[in-house]
Amino acid sequence: xxYIGAENIISPLGDSAEANFEALAQYKTGLKLVxxxxxxxxxxxxxxxxxxxxxxxxxxxxxxxxxxxxxxxFDQLKSERxxxxxxxxxxxxxxxxxxxxxxxxLGKFKDQxxxxxxxxxETLLISNxxxxxxxxxxxxxxxxxxxxxxxxIVAGADMLSEFTLAxxxxxxxxxxxxxxxxxxxxKGINLxxxxxxxxxxxxxxxxxxxxxxxxxxxxxxxxxxISGPSRTGEGLYRTIKKTLLRANIKPEEIDFxxxxxxxxxxxxxxxxxxxxxxxxxxxxxHSLKGSLGHTFGAAGVIEAAxxxxxxxxxxxxxxxxxxxxxxxxxxxxxxxxxxxxLNTILKTASGFGGCNASIIFQK
Amino acid sequence: xxxxxxxxxxxxxxxxxxxxxxxxxFESNQNDLLKDLYVHLKVDYPKFYKMDNLSKLGLLGVExxxxxxxxxAQMGEDDLGIVLQTKYGCLETxxxxxxxxxxxxxxxxxxxxxLSNIVIGEISIxxxxxxxxxxxxxxxxxxxxxxxxxxxxxxxNKAKTCLIGCLDSxxxxxxxxxxxxxxxNDGPAFxxxxxxxxxxxx
Numbered sequence: 001x002x003y004i005g006a007e008n009i010i011s012p013l014g015d016s017a018e019a020n021f022e023a024l025a026q027y028k029t030g031l032k033l034v035x036x037x038x039x040x041x042x043x044x045x046x047x048x049x050x051x052x053x054x055x056x057x058x059x060x061x062x063x064x065x066x067x068x069x070x071x072x073x074f075d076q077l078k079s080e081r082x083x084x085x086x087x088x089x090x091x092x093x094x095x096x097x098x099x100x101x102x103x104x105x106l107g108k109f110k111d112q113x114x115x116x117x118x119x120x121x122e123t124l125l126i127s128n129x130x131x132x133x134x135x136x137x138x139x140x141x142x143x144x145x146x147x148x149x150x151x152x153i154v155a156g157a158d159m160l161s162e163f164t165l166a167x168x169x170x171x172x173x174x175x176x177x178x179x180x181x182x183x184x185x186x187k188g189i190n191l192x193x194x195x196x197x198x199x200x201x202x203x204x205x206x207x208x209x210x211x212x213x214x215x216x217x218x219x220x221x222x223x224x225x226i227s228g229p230s231r232t233g234e235g236l237y238r239t240i241k242k243t244l245l246r247a248n249i250k251p252e253e254i255d256f257x258x259x260x261x262x263x264x265x266x267x268x269x270x271x272x273x274x275x276x277x278x279x280x281x282x283x284x285x286h287s288l289k290g291s292l293g294h295t296f297g298a299a300g301v302i303e304a305a306x307x308x309x310x311x312x313x314x315x316x317x318x319x320x321x322x323x324x325x326x327x328x329x330x331x332x333x334x335x336x337x338x339x340x341x342l343n344t345i346l347k348t349a350s351g352f353g354g355c356n357a358s359i360i361f362q363k
Numbered sequence: 364x365x366x367x368x369x370x371x372x373x374x375x376x377x378x379x380x381x382x383x384x385x386x387x388x389f390e391s392n393q394n395d396l397l398k399d400l401y402v403h404l405k406v407d408y409p410k411f412y413k414m415d416n417l418s419k420l421g422l423l424g425v426e427x428x429x430x431x432x433x434x435x436a437q438m439g440e441d442d443l444g445i446v447l448q449t450k451y452g453c454l455e456t457x458x459x460x461x462x463x464x465x466x467x468x469x470x471x472x473x474x475x476x477x478l479s480n481i482v483i484g485e486i487s488i489x490x491x492x493x494x495x496x497x498x499x500x501x502x503x504x505x506x507x508x509x510x511x512x513x514x515x516x517x518x519x520n521k522a523k524t525c526l527i528g529c530l531d532s533x534x535x536x537x538x539x540x541x542x543x544x545x546x547x548n549d550g551p552a553f554x555x556x557x558x559x560x561x562x563x564x565x
Contacts, residue, residue: 039464039467039469040467089478090457090477093457096457096458097461097465101454101457101458104454104457105450105451105500106452106500107450107451107501110500124499124501124508125499125500125501126497126498126499126500127452127478127479127480127499127500128480128483128496128497128498129478129480129481135497139497139512142515142519142521143511143515145519146515146518146519148511163460163461163464163477166463166464166469166474167460167464167469167471167474167477168474170469170470170471170474171471171474171475218495218521219497220441220494221483221484221487221492221493221494221496222493223440223488223490223491223492223493224488226484226485226488227471227475234493235493238441238493242441242521351480352475352478352480352481352484353478353480353481353483353484354484354487355480355483355484355496
């Protein structure tokens with residue numbers, strides 16, 4: 001068995017998983033209108049930590065990992081068979097602006113994190129677009145399941161940068177209002193930044209408080225288009241199907257679905273098609289992008305941490321921005337934060353490069 | 364489990380080898396290596412010209428392997444696991460995109476390649492492979508990472524066959540090491556020693 005817990009989130013809504021969960025449960029948002037945010041000085045809605053000082057991605061990632069370590073018996077975790085997996089799409093990309101091109105390479109980001117944890121013998125960095133975080137957790141699960149590691153710390157982070165903002169602006173993919181995942185009037189994404197971490201282990205006893213079971217995950221590619229989602233939800237359908245099969249879970253046993261839901265017309269439509277094909281249309285689901293924006297490499301870890309918090313509190317967080325069904329397949333998007341006994345949660349993600357991933361957590 | 368290295372290829376310093384032998388009849392001015400190899404392999408895939416160099420390199424590595432690997436050419440849609448690692452990733456495209464951002468004229472056609480995993484997407488699209496895939500930022504010498512994850516995918520029944528590789532395209536230097544890993548009796552055992560040995564052959 002693989003156990004998971006010790007989650008932490010650092011976002012504009014707070015610097016712990018608990019603070020973020022409470023803020024989300026109370027319909028608070030990290031999104032705000034920031035003047036001169038865009039490439040041509042447009043005002044944009046973004047979920048930003050501190051617009052004066054910058055995010056400090058290395059420091060925040062280290063802080064997040066340290067916070068997670070506070071929640072475990074460190075003497076048990078500290079071992080040669082403990083691996084750290086980092087998940088990021090762009091690391092410290094703002095360094096490119098200073099023409100320090102090689103300093104912006106992701107390997108340098110990893111080196112900086114590693115310096116803070118000299119006792120960790122091995123650190124991996126996964127960079128798979130928007131599925132990085134979910135894939136990192138699924139990979140951590142497999143490393144423990146196959147006996148290649150005893151404990152794995154997973155940390156995801158990405159920062160807001162002109163680099164990414166301008167790129168999505170060039171795609172005309174950015175909403176000029178707070179984004180509305182799965183809603184009829186959705187116009188695109190908001191960008192966000194954050195860091196999050198959690199710990200997987202073969203040992204239940206390392207966790208100081210309640211931990212959960214990781215039932216593992218999988219990935220699948222659309223084999224269709226590098227930036228356009230599949231019209232049949234192909235990769236997402238295939239990864240969910242594989243993950244359910246491997247975990248021996250039926251779709252009707254999923255109590256809650258933490259979807260990706262970016263707020264673009266095509267992505268959310270694609271997800272609804274995949275959920276319909278699997279038989280998950282009545283499963284309550286949300287996207288957190290309407291509260292925290294799209295945090296890329298951090299998103300999967302932040303959203304997984306909220307899944308664990310949801311199981312701790314038996315509470316499903318509403319999907320901010322959703323008002324009217326806006327996908328061809330009718331799905332059960334939560335408009336209100338609700339209490340429900342939550343035993344089994346499915347987390348999904350999809351990203352550029354046609355990649356999709358999914359993972360299941362259980363109480 | 365009997366995991367074997369079945370087919371492998373290298374691109375280093377403008378020299379292309381397949382299963383340890385120089386590619387028959389291939390010559391290139393190093394500056395046009397990717398285009399020359401595309402023409403030599405008769406790939407006929409116009410999308411190739413829109414790709415960044417990292418994606419072109421990865422796609423050509425697979426085409427090289429397919430030219431001699433029957434199992435790769437007949438691969439089931441969900442059967443292949445892809446495990447790639449790269450040191451610089453898409454840094455070359457990052458620099459190009461940042462220059463456009465600085466000029467206030469970012470291009471979506473460039474921006475989309477500022478994710479290092481796009482090379483896996485391009486390979487998957489060209490070959491209609493829907494299976495597991497993962498991209499690590501890692502030094503090429505860390506072959507144990509490839510072995511661990513490819514072995515894990517096959518042991519955990521997540522893939523029947525694995526495509527593994529290290530690739531980098533930065534400052535017009537193209538470097539690629541790629542191999543097909545399968546269960547069976549033919550070929551060198553999938554060990555760190557054997558992998559280092561075949562990838563170091565010129």
